[in-house]
Amino acid sequence: MRWPAGGVRNLLQGLWFVPASIVVVYAVAAVVLVEVDSRSRLAGGPLFAGDPAAARTVLSVIAGSLITVAGLTFSITIVVLQLTSSQFSPRILRSFFGDRITQITVGSYVGIFVYAILVLRSARADFVPRLSVSVASALAIAAVVLLIVFIHHVSQLIQVSYVTGDIARKTLARLEVLYPAAYGVESVEPDDVSELLDRWLTAEAFLVMPRTPGYVQRIDVDVLTRALGDGVDRAAVLVRPGDFVSIEQPLIAIWPASQPEECASAVRRACRVDGERDLDQDIGFGLRQLVDTAVRALSAGINDPTTATTCVGYLRSILVTLAGREFPPVVHRFPDRSLTVIARRREFDEYLDSLAEVGYHAARDLRVVQVLSDGLRSVASTAAMAENGARSQAAAEVAISIASRAKLQTSDPHDHQVIERLVETVRAEIDAVAHRLTVRSEGPIG
Structure with missing residues (x-):
């Protein structure tokens, strides 16, 4: 049976599957090493040399210490989640649940505890599992190192520069997968998909409903x-990730x-x-997290325009990259089966709305407005170099709209002059x- 890609990703993004798997590995290791000890009766060298009472004492100390540290790890994780949710955005929590260092730390502490308990059961008056106890001691030392790594990692997780940078890097990585081609390299833009879909919907169709409400995470056209049966000649995916x-x-x-x-x-x-939303096929989710963080930073309760400008910088980087990319096809034709499938997608204007939303809340902050204007001009310039006049025009119009709103919100003459210069430049x-673009379309004369 083939596991759905989205299901596997959701498992790996949770805070239970990876730690639970690590615990199982430690439990199996304990059983195997105790069996090796019972059969080989290893002794000497670097192995544990104490008697059964000493072995039980060592294992008891390790088990008690590790379960205490595991509780501390859970507490720190919960505090970080609370800070992240209140200071940045609740939608960022998914990335923290899937953080590998946190998952490995939690799983390792509980796993070493389970390992020590299972080995402790085998220590008897006539049998000392020397190899198993030696491995437990090594694992306890490794746990101390892991605690230092975890505390350092947590100190980064609550820094806004790390959080926003991580979101942007993951979004750009998915963008490279979802939009790999430069604009114009493979012209796959449909002629008039909306009219085609409207004509299809005039006829009676077999409608597939979701079993539960929620967010569309993934759409697999191949699946x-x-x-679809051989008798199907048309299908339309009416939703988008x-x-x-x-x-x-x-x-x-x-x-x-x-x-x-x-x-x-x-x-x-x-x-x-x-x-919940997922970044796998939905780069808009990455934009949404950055926008939420920027808007919250601009709120009266936080009032942190520097964080807002950081978010705008990452939004600019994503949109500049997107402005020069070819979007995937909407219409998929399969001539061997006489089948046509329409899979709707998000258009560039919808992604551009992320900067427009930040601009709406930043109207009273000239510094953020200037950064937004610079970002949108870069987006427009990139689209123009890709010879996509529509995207360039859309970015410029958003920049003018943000500047015009800011002009209405301020009464300072100096700010008015700065904003007017921004509008004139755009x-x-x-x-x-x-x-x-007109000169290029007309070509050389003569």
Whole structure:
């Protein structure tokens, strides 16, 4: 049986599966090493040389110490989660649950405790598991080193520069996977998908509903095409990764409408719905976390424009990269099966709204407005170099809108002059881009 990719990812992102697996490994190691001790009766060298009472004392101290440190680790983790949720964004918690160092630390402390308890059971008056006790002592020393690493790591986890940088790096990594081609290299833009989908929806369709409400985490077109029967000639995925769906909202429409009910169960596996968003196919989730952090930093209760400008810098980096990328196809045709599938996607304007949202809340802070304006001009410039006039125009319009709102919010004459210069600069760049694109489209004269 093939495990769904989204299900495996959710397991690895939780705070129970990886630690539980580590505990099982330690338990198995204890059983195996005790068996080796009982058969070989190893002694001498660097192995434990004490009597059964000493062995039980060592194992008891290790077990008691490790379970205490495990409790401390849980406490520190909960405090970090509370700070992160209140200072940055509750949506960042998913990345902390999936933090490998935290998972390994929690799993190792509980696992070493379990190891010591299992070995302790085997220590008798006539038998000392010397190899097992020696390994327990080595694990206890390793646990001390791991505690130092964990405390250092936690001190980084609560720094805004680390948190925002980590979000941006993960988002850019997924962007490279989801949007690998430069704009214009592989022209896959559909002619008029909206009209095509509207025509399809005028006919009766077999609608596949979600079993539970939640966020769409993953859509797998390959799984969908394999699940569709030979009699299907059209299918449309009506949702996108990151969308919230309720139980009465269709996920997928299939034509013709006369499909067996078993088809719904097979097709539903192509669209994973869960309780929270995931970055795997949804880079908008990374943008959302950065926007939430920036907006919270601009709130009256926190008033930290430096954090907001840091978030805007990372948003700029993501959007500049995205501005020069080709978006994946919406229409998928399979001539060998006479099948056409429409899988909706997010457009560039929707990603651009992330900076617009920050601009709405930053209208009274000239410094943040300037950083936003610089970022949007970079996005517009990158789109223009890729010869995508629509994206360049959209970025410039957002910059002008943010500057205009800021001008209305301030009464300082100096701020007015700065904002007017920003607007003039953006408009001049729009005219220059439009002229350059016109010249390129007309080609050389003569």
